[in-house]
Amino acid sequence: MSTSFQSCPGCEAFILSDTKECPQCGREIDVKPAVTKETEDAVGDRKFREMFDPCPKCNEMVRYGLVRCWNCNAFMRADVEAKYNEMKAKPQAIIFSDIPADQRTEMLPSRNASDDSGGRKMFDAEEEDEAEFTLNHLPAGGDSGAEFASPASASATAAPQASAPAEKKESQKAPKAPAAAESGAAAASTPTDSDSAPESGTDKSAAKESEDQTSSGDINADELLGIAMQDEKDVKRRQRNKVKESHRKRILLPCSCGAWIRVREDQGGRTLRCRQCKNPFIVPEIKKKEKSPQEARGTETQQITVGWIEDLQLHVITPTDVVLKPGSLEKTVENVDGGFHESGLHLVKYAAPAKKSMFGKAANGPPALEQQRLQIREHIQKTGAIADLPFGELQTITAEQTNRIRLIQPVSEAHESMFAGVPVFGDGRIAVYVPLELPENRQAFISMPLSVHRRFSEQVSNLFGLKIPAEDNGVPATEETDTLFCFLSEVKIEAVRNLDYYENDPGFAVELSGYICEACGAAITESSRKNKKLGGAAGKGLAKAKCPKCSNKFGNQKAYQVTRKTDSTEDVDDVLNPKAEATTDEAAS
Numbered sequence: 262m263s264t265s266f267q268s269c270p271g272c273e274a275f276i277l278s279d280t281k282e283c284p285q286c287g288r289e290i291d292v293k294p295a296v297t298k299e300t301e302d303a304v305g306d307r308k309f310r311e312m313f314d315p316c317p318k319c320n321e322m323v324r325y326g327l328v329r330c331w332n333c334n335a336f337m338r339a340d341v342e343a344k345y346n347e348m349k350a351k352p353q354a355i356i357f358s359d360i361p362a363d364q365r366t367e368m369l370p371s372r373n374a375s376d377d378s379g380g381r382k383m384f385d386a387e388e389e390d391e392a393e394f395t396l397n398h399l400p401a402g403g404d405s406g407a408e409f410a411s412p413a414s415a416s417a418t419a420a421p422q423a424s425a426p427a428e429k430k431e432s433q434k435a436p437k438a439p440a441a442a443e444s445g446a447a448a449a450s451t452p453t454d455s456d457s458a459p460e461s462g463t464d465k466s467a468a469k470e471s472e473d474q475t476s477s478g479d480i481n482a483d484e485l486l487g488i489a490m491q492d493e494k495d496v497k498r499r500q501r502n503k504v505k506e507s508h509r510k511r512i513l514l515p516c517s518c519g520a521w522i523r524v525r526e527d528q529g530g531r532t533l534r535c536r537q538c539k540n541p542f543i544v545p546e547i548k549k550k551e552k553s554p555q556e557a558r559g560t561e562t563q564q565i566t567v568g569w570i571e572d573l574q575l576h577v578i579t580p581t582d583v584v585l586k587p588g589s590l591e592k593t594v595e596n597v598d599g600g601f602h603e604s605g606l607h608l609v610k611y612a613a614p615a616k617k618s619m620f621g622k623a624a625n626g627p628p629a630l631e632q633q634r635l636q637i638r639e640h641i642q643k644t645g646a647i648a649d650l651p652f653g654e655l656q657t658i659t660a661e662q663t664n665r666i667r668l669i670q671p672v673s674e675a676h677e678s679m680f681a682g683v684p685v686f687g688d689g690r691i692a693v694y695v696p697l698e699l700p701e702n703r704q705a706f707i708s709m710p711l712s713v714h715r716r717f718s719e720q721v722s723n724l725f726g727l728k729i730p731a732e733d734n735g736v737p738a739t740e741e742t743d744t745l746f747c748f749l750s751e752v753k754i755e756a757v758r759n760l761d762y763y764e765n766d767p768g769f770a771v772e773l774s775g776y777i778c779e780a781c782g783a784a785i786t787e788s789s790r791k792n793k794k795l796g797g798a799a800g801k802g803l804a805k806a807k808c809p810k811c812s813n814k815f816g817n818q819k820a821y822q823v824t825r826k827t828d829s830t831e832d833v834d835d836v837l838n839p840k841a842e843a844t845t846d847e848a849a850s
Contacts, residue, residue, distance in 0.1 A: 328485045341482050348490065516542060565645055568601040568720050570713060571634075575608065576686070576706045577699060585683045594708075598634065600647060601720040605659040606695070609637060612652045627652050656697055663725040665696040669706055673734045689761035691731055693717075711736070712768030712825075737762060740823060745784035747775065748810055749793070754784045756820035763823045770824045776800075778808045779816030785809075 265278040271288035282289050313322040318335035328341055336342035511523040518538035529546045574594045583589065600607040611633045615626025627633060633652045641647055647655070658666075670692040675682030679694075686692040692708040699705060709717060714731060721727045732738045737759045745754040754775040763769045775786045790796065795815070796803030804817040 326481065328482055328489070338482065341486060344483075345486055345489075348486075514542075514544065516540070565602065565641070565647075567607075567638075567641065567647070568724075569638075570599040570601070570716055570720070572596050573599045573608070573713070573717075574708045575610070575695075576692075576708060577697075577703055578706070579701070579703050580679070583680065583685060585681055585685065587684045588687045590685045590706075590708075591687045599707075599717070601724055602647060603660065603724055604647070605657050606663060606721070607647050608656045608658075608695075608697075609650065610654040610656070612654075658695055658697065660725055662696050663721060663727055665694075666721065666727060666729070667694045668692075668729050668731055668734065669694050670708070671731075671734050671736065687765065689763070689765045691736060693729060710766035710768065711762040712766050735759070742822070745775070745777070745820065747786045747789050748783045749785060749789040752786050752789075754786060754820055755822040756784075757823050760821055763821075768826055770826055771821050772824070773819060774822040775820045776803065776815070777818045777820055778811065778813070779818050780808060780813035781811040783808060783810040784820065 266275050267278050268274065269276055269283040269286060269288060269290065271283060272286040274283060274285040276283055276290075280290060312325055314325055314337060315321070316323050316330040316333065316335060316337065317339075319330060319333040321330060321332040323330050323332075323337060327337060329336060336345070508523065511525055513521050514524055516522055516535045516538065517540070518535060520535060520537040522533070522535060522542075524533065524544050528544050530544065532541050532543050534541050573596070575597045576590050576593055577595070578590065578593055595610060598609045598611075600609060611630050612627040614629050614633075628636075637650050637652060640649075640651055647657075668691075669679055670684055670686050670690065672678035672682060684690070686706070686708040690708045690710060691714040692706050695705050695707055697705040707717075714729075714736070718729045718731065721729065741758040743756045743758065745756055746752065747754060756774065756777070757763060760771075763771050773787065775784050776790060777784050785795070787800075790800060790803070791798070793809065795809070796806040803815055806815045807813065808815045
C-alpha cells in the first residue's frame with residue numbers, strides 16, 4: 262500500500278494525505294475520497310438508471326421518452342393517457358345524406374317507411390355478425406352518445422342540426438384546452454367564426470402557457486400519440502374492409518318472418534336456422550356459371566415447345582481490341598443457355614448465386630445455377646411465354662433476325678475471315694456471330710465445340726431455315742477415320758481425322774489406338790510397341806527410336822479413336838409439356 266503526503270494549507274507542515282485536522286495548527290482539511298472501482302461502477306450504474314423509468318403499472322424499466330410500457334402497454338405518463346382518452350371520447354362527427362332512389366345500386370331495398378320491404382332486418386348465417394344500422398348525427402356539443410335510427414330519421418334531423426352549434430356555443434363556453442390536445446382533436450370539431458374571434462387577456466395568457474408547456478417537452482409525446490391514433494384508425498379501416506369483403510362474397514336470402522339472411526356459396530343445400538324466428542330453412546343450391554369452350558380455351562395456358570442447349574459460350578467484344586493470336590478470346594466468355602423456339606433464339610444468362618455465410622447458410626439472393634435453370638423452365642411452362650424470367654438476364658434474337666447469323670471460325674479463306682483466319686476462340690472450336698443489340702460498337706459471338714455445333718446448326722435449320730456452312734470450311738459432318746493395320750500383329754488401328762475438333766470436346770471420348778511412323782507410314786499398336794520395347798518401357802524415346810520396318814526415326818505421330826459419350830440426337834429438345842419426360846443434357850455440360 263502506497264502512502265502519500267501533503268502540506269497543510271495553514272502552517273505548511275507535512276501531514277498524511279488522509280489527515281482531516283492538522284496536528285500543528287488544528288486546521289480542518291477537506292479530504293477527497295479515493296476513487297475506486299466500486300465507486301466508478303456505482304456512478305455508471307446511476308447514469309444507466311437515469312436513462313430508464315419504472316412503469317407505474319408493472320414496475321418494468323422502460324427507456325426514457327417512450328409513451329407506453331413495452332411489457333404491459335400502459336401509459337408512462339398520466340397526462341398523455343388523459344389526452345388520449347379525451348380524444349377518443351370526441352370522435353369526428355359523421356354527416357349522413359340520403360342517396361336518391363334512382364341512383365341506388367345496393368342489393369338491399371330501401372328501408373324507408375314507404376318501402377315495400379316492410380323494414381326487414383338482416384342477419385348473418387354465422388353466429389357473430391353485425392346487423393346493419395344507421396347512426397344519428399352526434400350533438401354539436403361533443404356528446405359521445407349515439408342513437409340508432411333509420412335513414413329517414415337521420416335526414417329529418419339534419420336540418421335542425423345545422424343551427425345547433427351556434428345555439429350551444431354561447432351556453433357551453435369553456436376555457437381552451439392545451440395546444441397539444443387541440444392539435445390532436447382538430448379533426449373532431451368543425452371551426453366556426455366565433456372560435457377564431459379574439460379572446461380575453463386571461464385566455465391569451467392560458468394559451469401562451471400551454472404553448473410554452475408543449476414546446477418544453479410534450480411535443481414528442483403528442484407526435485407519438487398521433488402515430489398511435491393513426492395506427493388504430495388503420496386497424497379499424499382494415500377490419501371494415503374485411504367485413505365488407507366477406508359480405509360481398511355472400512348472398513342475401515329472405516326469411517318468412519321478414520328478415521334477410523346472408524349465406525355463403527358453400528352453404529348451398531344445408532339447413533340453417535333464422536336468428537329472429539328460430540325457424541329452420543333450406544339454402545337452395547347455388548349453381549356457378551359454366552364457361553363456354555371458347556372461354557375455357559382462352560384461360561388455359563398455351564404449352565410451348567423449346568429446344569434447349571446448355572452452356573453456350575457467349576463472347577461480347579470490341580473487334581478492334583482483339584489480339585490476333587490463337588485462343589486470345591478464350592477467357593472473355595460468359596456461359597448462357599440457348600432456347601430455340603419458333604419466335605427466335607433466346608439466350609439466358611443466369612444470375613450469380615448468393616454466397617454462403619460462415620455457418621453454411623446462403624444469404625438472400627439467387628439460388629444455385631441448377632435451381633435457377635429449373636425454376637426458369639417451370640416459369641415458361643406455366644406462363645406459356647419466354648419473358649419476365651424470375652432470375653438472370655434474357656436476350657432475344659427474333660426469327661426475322663436469325664438470317665444475320667454468320668460463321669466466323671473456321672473460315673477456309675483467310676481473306677474472307679473476320680480475324681484473318683486466326684483461331685482466336687481456340688483450336689477446334691466453331692464460332693458464329695449473333696445479332697444482339699449492344700452499345701459502343703460491341704459485337705456478340707457464340708463459340709461451341711463440335712458436338713454442340715451439330716445440335717445448334719440442326720435447330721436453326723429446322724426452325725429458321727438457316728444453313729451454317731461449317732462443313733464447307735473444314736468442320737467434319739461425321740467422324741472420318743483411316744483404317745490402318747499393325748505391321749507386327751496385323752491388328753486393325755482406327756485413326757480419326759481432324760483430331761483438334763475432338764480433343765477439346767466434352768461430348769467425345771478420345772483414346773490412343775497406336776503410333777504411325779513419320780518416314781514410311783507404318784502403324785504399330787501399343788501392345789506391339791511394349792513387346793518390342795520400342796522407345797523404352799514407357800515409350801518416351803519413341804520419337805528418336807528406329808522404325809523396325811524402314812530403320813528411320815519413328816517420330817511422334819499418334820493415332821486416336823473417338824467414341825461419343827451420349828447420343829446427341831436424343832438430347833436436343835427439351836419439351837415444356839407436363840406429359841413429356843425431361844431428359845438430361847450431358848453432352849453440353
